[in-house]
Amino acid sequence: MKTSALPLYATIAIFLIAYFLCYLQFPFMLSTRVIGNLLTDNAYLGIIAVGMTIVILSGGIDLSVGSVIAFSGVFIAVLLRDTGLHPLAVFVLLLAVTTAFGAAMGALIHGLDMPPFIVTLAGMFLARGAAYMLTIDSVPIEAPFYDFLQDLYYKMPGGGRFTLIAVIMLLAVAGGMILAHRTRFGTAVYAIGGGAHTARLMGVAVGRTTVMIYAFSGFMAGLSGIVFSIYTGSGYPLATVGTELTAIATVVIGGTLLTGGAGYVFGTLIGVLTMGLIQTYIVFDGSLSSWWTKIVIGGLLLLFILLQKGLLSVGQRQQGEAG
Amino acid sequence: MLLTVRDLTKTFPGTLALDGVRFDLRAGEVHALLGENGAGKSTLIKCLTGVHLRDRGEIKLDGTPVSPTSTLEAQELGIGTVYQEVNLLPNLTVAENLTFGRQPTRFGMVSGRRMRAMAEEMLAGYGLDHVNVSRELGSYSVAVQQIVAIARAVALSGKVLILDEPTASLDARETETLFDVVRGLRERGLGIVFISHFLDQVYDLSDRLTVLRNGKHIITAETGGMERLDLIHHMLGHELEEAEHRGVAARSRGAELLRFEGIARRGKVEPFDLTVHRGEVIGLAGLLGSGRTETADTLFGRTPPDQGTARDDTGDIDLTTPRAAIAAGFGYAPEDRKTDGIVAELSVRENIALALQARRGWARPIPRHEQKALAEDYIRRLDIRTSDAEKAVGDLSGGNQQKVVLARWLAMNPRFLILDEPTRGIDVGAHAEILRLIGELTDEGMSILLISSEFDELIAASDRVIVVRDRRHVSQLVGEEVETDRIIRAIADHAPVEGAAT
């Protein structure tokens, strides 16, 4: 068994145990309604987390995604209000913009050999600023097409709704899994995460791959923005502040090594669901304040970082034994 | 000519690494590239394969000028390379490492099954049948990783194969396997560039050789027509001063310093006793994997012993962690310096002062001028080729990086120092320097445990030699008994001599 897969198993185990405990207390937690909501409420988070996983696997970080979601919402709302464009056309336009934005950040990171932290931090302010330039108010979206999208769901037995945006999120996860684990691009991502210098000596096209990684994250942030606008039915420049950090947390809880090179996209999905589960529990309980979410997330993060550190040293010891 | 290089020049800040070098490679030959540590061999390779951009000069492959700007482009031109530094990624599986960039795909998706089959095919003939290609590369030993890197480069080299010190972490049998593969490629008409500090291997394998010194081309000649002493003269620019034999002339034995009794670690080494005297050099001979390195790891607490005692005249010694061992005055320069020796970003001075500082505790910093004096002393004694003590270690040549690691442990001035293959990757001149230094240190009272695959080295430096086989300390040779034949016999008892190292 791969030692690097252990955090993934740990994540899955923790999620299942937590879910079971919740179920013991509130049997209703296992209903399709709760599950449907879990997926729907966290769809936008899941989508950026997939992009973030790829970025983190390569040893990078993308702090711009939260702002890009807000920008996307405003962009869509303003364009729909002020032009006669069909929402689908706006979506295409938006995805082109956010993908290009991500690619530009990737190009800067590689071309100027700058830390991703700095470049995407600048991107974060830029995207937020651009959202403000479009409007400073919350702009409702009134296109009929949006009503259509919001009503698009499959009614599961038990009354739960399997919504369009939940489907988009699961598709994004599936797409991310294929990209990361089944393509040459994915191997290149892991290679860069394992060591950019060595990857270059191995013949990895580091520059092209870096640009593609951040472009992918930008695309996912745009997609997440679309999903978020469907979810909320409006665009607001102050939305999703700090969401990039939540996304990073879900990636780490999902078992991906923060320094890059090891992890699984599927783990990120579990990380997102764990986060959603905690929130749902707090809602069910009713007496707990919502900052408990943050505390539990903080505790889980710490746990996972310690777990990975532990596994790393076990791995090294094993190598010592083999050698 | 398959490959011709003319007037190649490369400068780094403060260093003229290559100065108008010429080099050529025929199809179907093995061409050895030789020179001291820091002569410019690796730089030449890197300029050829696009890792460094050259300042000046012309490279022609099959008569057409080429200028690869990355390893990838070089690979596409048919040049496969094993660089001196770490070559592959420990976090990817063996199969991914081998097939990277050429994974079999269908509809853009990598087929895991075909990829594994391809990887297994690439590894066939290297004697790595026990390797599971689906496991992470990092879970295998450095030697296995090195062979995997070679297998990858071989598969990528349509025209030219470049091997920069490929044998530094291989044992004799693995080296022989590699040489067979290389000879096969030569038959097929590839041009092969081979860099090594093992002159035996150079004479064994190469058809022609080129010597570089201080970034300049010195000579290109047929290997067969070159006397060994002349070759060394070309490399060093002066005669080699032989380190004198120690063996019989050994000085009187010092007082007893350490006594290890029944030390063992399950699955690593069987129980052994060892008594160390002041100022003594104990050689440890044996094949790779016989328990040599395991003995050292156990004595230093890297894999703490699970039985036995260690004692000096003041009482018991704690060997449960390297830290405790260091506190007890032990030092250990491990074999795997490539991966866990240096901090590449720090300067030569900082690297040398590192272990000493750790031992003093961070509350008592070593004054900068002391650090500098220390660094300069070792730069001189080990002949570390660097523009100055403030150069980042990562920018030194491979051999000089190793000297820095060695210097770090020597600077700690331990009473008992374990050296695992201290001269691997170090040129003939510096080789003699290091042996001389071992002599000096022991005269000052340090005791040394020297692990080496090179019998000449063991014989030249050791007062006595312990032979390890199958994880057991099988015999001890003292004084006059220390000679190549006897060591080989002790190692080979009941076992074929296949592994006798060069």
Ligand SMILES: Nc1ncnc2c1ncn2[C@@H]1O[C@H](COP(=O)(O)OP(=O)(O)OP(=O)(O)O)[C@@H](O)[C@H]1O
């Ligand atoms: N990236 C770099 N930056 C600065 N100087 C460098 C760099 N790489 C190499 N050098 C310098 O260039 C010179 C030649 O180094 P090179 O690595 O080619 O030596 P080498 O012949 O391969 O030696 P070795 O046998 O030790 O591997 C050395 O003086 C080294 O310090």
Ligand SMILES: [Mg+2]
């Ligand atoms: Mg070199």
